Amino acid sequence: MVEIQENWIERLSGEESVRDVAIEELRAILLRGLSHSMSNRYRGVVQAEDVVQDALLKILSSLQQFAGRSKFGTWAMAIATRVGISAMRRKYCPDISLDGISAGDSLRIEIAVDDEQSAEQHLDQRIILEKLSELIDTRLSDRQRLAVRGLLEGLPVEEVARRTMSNRNAVYKLVHDARIKLREGLGSAGIAADDVIAIFA
Amino acid sequence: MPLKPEQVSKLLNMVSSSDTDSLDCDGCFDHIAEFVDIHLASQEVPAALKAVEIHLQQCVCCKGEFNALLDGLRALEQPE
Numbered sequence: 268m269v270e271i272q273e274n275w276i277e278r279l280s281g282e283e284s285v286r287d288v289a290i291e292e293l294r295a296i297l298l299r300g301l302s303h304s305m306s307n308r309y310r311g312v313v314q315a316e317d318v319v320q321d322a323l324l325k326i327l328s329s330l331q332q333f334a335g336r337s338k339f340g341t342w343a344m345a346i347a348t349r350v351g352i353s354a355m356r357r358k359y360c361p362d363i364s365l366d367g368i369s370a371g372d373s374l375r376i377e378i379a380v381d382d383e384q385s386a387e388q389h390l391d392q393r394i395i396l397e398k399l400s401e402l403i404d405t406r407l408s409d410r411q412r413l414a415v416r417g418l419l420e421g422l423p424v425e426e427v428a429r430r431t432m433s434n435r436n437a438v439y440k441l442v443h444d445a446r447i448k449l450r451e452g453l454g455s456a457g458i459a460a461d462d463v464i465a466i467f468a
Numbered sequence: 469m470p471l472k473p474e475q476v477s478k479l480l481n482m483v484s485s486s487d488t489d490s491l492d493c494d495g496c497f498d499h500i501a502e503f504v505d506i507h508l509a510s511q512e513v514p515a516a517l518k519a520v521e522i523h524l525q526q527c528v529c530c531k532g533e534f535n536a537l538l539d540g541l542r543a544l545e546q547p548e
Contacts, residue, residue: 304537336497336502340541345500348533348540352533419478423532435494436493439493443489443526463511
């Protein structure tokens with residue numbers, strides 16, 4: 268496939284006639300790969316044809332960053348895939364507004380009783396959920412609560428970032444640190460991760 | 469607005485499966501092509517790329533892009 272031509276960088280940076288041919292070859296490869304990877308995701312809300320030009324421009328403007336640690340084709344497809352999936356996520360995202368979720372109640376847990384469970388299992392679950400609620404209130408910042416709520420509502424990290432005027436890395440870090448804080452808090456209360464999994468299985 | 473029961477389950481899953489991750493999404497992306505080449509060649513992940521593996525276990529977005537990339541590359545290996 269892509270590696271049949273090993274001199275991609277040279278050709279894509281070469282004189283116009285060589286470059287144009289290489290670009291058209293790369294476009295065809297990206298289109299073929301993206302057509303497969305995008306067709307069965309996010310209900311195909313965006314077609315590969317709609318993003319291949321953006322992907323190509325992104326690749327061409329990033330050529331100097333190709334360090335040769337991977338095959339060129341894998342590197343180029345990685346960029347194209349990110350462009351394609353991001354476009355699909357923007358379009359597919361559920362119609363959810365974070366505006367109506369105040370920081371105060373963004374992760375409020377209502378502890379429900381499940382009649383199907385034994386009294387002992389129900390008690391264990393209640394203890395964990397009450398502790399989790401307390402940790403959310405006391406250990407997490409407003410921004411962490413909002414970011415976690417966004418993910419629980421089904422928004423991808425990058426969409427939470429867009430709606431909170433942040434960026435993907437910052438939102439990921441907020442959520443990551445929140446998860447660790449909650450896990451450590453449960454651990455300090457004698458509730459191990461394995462216990463949580465077993466009790467709610 | 470309280471969490472729905474399925475959201476509570478998702479939250480519990482997020483918490484119980486959390487692991488310390490030294491990368492952010494861009495840091496993962498910087499190495500993803502290298503990681504994918506190794507993955508497709510069924511080679512053992514070297515220590516230097518273990519952080520990518522951990523990030524993919526923690527980040528649903530990056531994992532989704534990783535899976536899409538694998539699909540695209542496998543399609544390119546098939547005859548036209």
